[in-house]
Amino acid sequence: MFFFLVRRVVSGVVLVFAVATITFLLMSLTGGNAARNILGETATEAQVAAKAAELGLDRPILERYLDWLGAALHGDFGTSWFSREPVIESLANRFPVSLSVVTVAVLVTAVLATVLGITAAVRRGWVDRFVQVFAVIGFALPNFWVALILVTIFAVTLHLLPATGYVPITTDPGRWALGLILPVTALVIGTIASTAQQVRGATIDILERDFVRTLRARGISRTSLLFRHVLRNAAGPALTVLSLQFVGLLGGAVIIEKVFALPGIGSLAVNATTQGDLPQILGLVVVMVVLVVVVNLVIDLLTGWLNPKARVS
Template sequence: MAVFVLRRLAAGIVLVFVVATLTFCLLSMSGTDVARNIVGENATAEQASAKAAQLGLDRPLPERYWDWISHAVRGDLGTSWFSQTPVAQSIVDTVPITLSFVVVGLALSAVISIVLGSIAAVRGGPLDRVIQTFSSLGTAVPSFLIALVLAVVFAVQLRLLPATGFIPFAQSPSGWIESVTLPAIALAVGATAATTAQVRGSMRDVLQTDYIRTLRSRGLGERSLILKHALRNSLPPSLTVLSLQFIGLLGGAVIIEKIFGLPGIGSLANSSATQGDLPLVLGVVVVMVLMIVLVNLLVDIAYGWLNPKVRVS
């Protein structure tokens, strides 16, 4: 298992390096006059040139890249060109906000999809068709529309939950729950729909295998058969879908944060990319890729635990 984890970790580190390098090169060659954006349109050409020299934009690309990567591997992601705030501090302030509703949404999606998918596969009939219809609708309806409906109904009309803002868990656990509930549900609907379909399909395939028929013929209880054997063997493909859903939820966080007024990393990525704030964009990209690598690593470990053959593949 240790070798299995190390291989996955090494592949993740290479991925982070490649993505960061490509991002640096693409942004550096985008043609955006960052120095002009910082000093303003009314500044003189000499002032814009001085700012570009201060930021190191007059140096060759390989030299600038080496300067950034040599600091990044030591944990120094630089300083924002616009706000003069350390990139690491900006990320520390925003990541917990995004992860709060993304992780809650993913957890809700995992639990609900396993329950609904298993019921659809085992029960069949009209209930199966209802769950399949829900899956189709949930996949088709965009998350921002669901978020708007939730905000109007539960925040504006019923006043049960706040429409905007974020309260840290350390400040108020109940306030934290209230502030992440609507964003998490908005993200979870689409993820639940897609994962439910995967769980249902995997469960139906497992229930039709010979060893399940053998266990049933030997008198094993249906509850034990489903929970201990069929469910465990049908989960690995669903874990893969959940890891992909995590990536999708991070991408969808940008719009959700705008709707609910959450100052998360999605909003930070959007504003920094619009301004051309290279250090901040690179820091956000590196952290988001690291989060994706970590989630995929955890999924691979769970996959290896559920299916020992994967450990040596």
């Protein structure tokens, strides 16, 4: 296990380095004239050249990259070219919002998808057909459209839930939870269905194994059979899909945050990309890749803990 963790950490560091390097090169070569974007179209060529020199854009790409990399290794991702706010501070202010939405969405997906998937696998009747239909509908509905419908019904018409805004959990846990109901619901409509299908397929596969028939013949209760043996062996594929869903939810949260006016990294990423704010983009990329690496590592550890065969392999 120790060597497994070392290999995964090393590969994660290499991945972060590679993605950051590629992002830096692409943005430097194709990101447009950031100095012109900052000063506006009315600025003179002399003013643009002076601003470019101030930002270091007149220096060679390799030199600028090495300077950024050296500072980043010490935890300094620079300052936003447009807001003049340190990148670390902007991420620290906005990242908890996005992480709250995505984490709650993943937990809701895991619980509901497990219940639906196991029920559909055990009862091959209307529940199974419901999961199949729900999966198709969930894939077909865009999450931003679902978000608009939810806001119209539950916020504008019924006045049951807030339409916009975010309250930190440390300030008011109740208002924090109420503010996440609509964004999380809009995010998980499609992910619950697809994850439930994976749980259903994996559960059916395990139920048809010889060791399950042997356990049934020994008189083990149905509940113990499902939760102590079947679910543990079927958890691997479901956890893998859930990790992929986490990455997808991070991307979907960009649009959802716009709809619900949440001050997360979604709006920050959109603004930084359209403006060509290289320090902000690099900070976002590094944080997102690190988060994905950590989530995949946690999923691998959970899979090994639940399934000894996966742990050995």
